[in-house]
Amino acid sequence: MARKRYSDEDVLKLLREIELKLADGDDVRTACRSVGVSDATYYNWRRRFGGMGKSQLSELRGLEKENARLKKIVAELELDKLILKESEPPKAEGLTTSQLRQAVIHTRQKLATSERRTCQVIGLARSSMQYRAVQKIDDELRLAMIRLAKSFGRYGYRKVAELLRIEGWRVNHKKIERLWGEEGLQQPQRHKKKRRLYHEDSSIIRLRPTHSDHVWSVDFVHDKLSNGRSYKMLTVLDEYTRQALAVEVRTRMGSEDVLEVLYGLFLRHGKPEFVRRENGPEFASAATREWLEKVGVKPIRIYPGSPWENGYNERFNGTRRREVLNAEWFTTTKQAQVIINCWLKEYNHTRPHQALGMRPPVPETLIRNGP
Known part of the structure; x- marks a missing residue:
């Protein structure tokens, strides 16, 4: 019974x-x-x-429930301490998901705890714990990536990923970054983003280009040949399209040489509305100012000691120095001009530009199909 x-x-x-x-x-x-x-x-x-009585019985029930709840909390805290002690160390800076997964497996084997509880204490999502990677053979992709890395030695994984997509590979930059690291290729250095500069009235210092041939920027870069002789390079850039219009290499270059280069570019590409220039004597001369006023081009002068106001051209010059000047050793200015012109064609027609959505400034398809 x-x-x-x-x-x-x-x-x-x-x-x-x-x-x-x-x-x-x-x-x-x-x-x-x-x-x-x-x-x-x-x-x-x-x-x-x-x-x-009945009221005392209700109070007793409440105390028993509270006592049971407190006992459960204490037991859970003790269990959490055991899990953290057994996992050694808990989730910390730089600890990978694989290491956390191994800590969960080890702790469960020692303490016989649930997967949910152990993952919650250690700090690993259960989806990450239960994830099983699908092994894929990426040998062909690796070979294509290495081939492009050798051809474009100064490109990072993002630009190489864009070139792979142009070739027909369906990959994203994260996978290329993983393969890039596995092959021991150089990873990019992280730089802190600089804040924009403003006047006291909160107006932006630099005039922003809004369309093609709106603002051109010109600048000089100095370098030396193998025999120690100095030479100058005049760079002209369309700030809106990021197209490098010209890089003129000469041993000496004055205001008349600058006007000669600009004259040829005006005939070939049309006149810009503004030309952003630095404060060197080649640009600040009366002959240069008068000629620009006659042809209807307004000059924009940057403040002395403020090269960041000519940021588009300064970035282009930095890229050219990393990819050409630091990688090549010139014996004559003619050799430098030929090699820089070859690189200039690659920069304008092939090299992906991050500011343009990983598209080159002047894609070759537009040139081939143009008038």
Whole structure:
């Protein structure tokens, strides 16, 4: 026969009945038998609920629930301490997902804890714990990536990824970055982004180009040949399209040489509305200013000692120095001009530009299909 279970309210009612019978003169055994319980059960009930009313019973229930909740919290905290101690170390800076996964497996084997609890304490998502990588053979992709890295030695993984997509590969830059690191190729250095410069009236210092042939920027770069002789390079850039219009290499170059280069570019590409220039004597001469005014081009002069105001051209010069000047050793200015012109064609027609959505300034398809 199944043992009958009494609720707390039923226990209080039976205790009152037994106490009334005891008050009438019955002994304990007789009073307990009359209500269908043993005298041992009566003593246990009286020790637990003796003298309680309904309100005291509700308070006792609340205390028991709170006590059970606190015990559970303490047990969980102790378990968390054991998990963190066993995992050694917990999630920290630089700890990979694979290392966290191994920590979860080791802790579960030692403590027999659940996967959910262990992942929560160590700091690993369960989706990452249960993820199983799909092995793919990327040998052909690796070979294509290495081939492009050798051909364009100064390109990073982002530009190589764009060139691979142009060739027909369906890959994103994150996969190329992973393969790039596995092959031991050089990773890019992270630079802190600089804030823009403003005047006191919150106006931007630099005039922003809005369309093609709106603002051209010109600048000089100095370098030396293998025999130690210095030479100069005049660079002209369309700030909107990022197209490098010309890089003129000469041993000496004055204001008349600058006007000669600009004259040829005006005939070939049309006149810009503005020309951004530095404060060198080649640009600040009266002959240069007067000639620009006659042809209807407005000059923009940067502040002395503020090369960042000519940022488009300065960036182009930095790229050219990394990819050409630091990689080549010229013996004559003619050799330098030929090699720089070859690189200039690659820069304008092939090299992906991040500011243009990884598109070159003048894609070759536009040139081939043009008039």
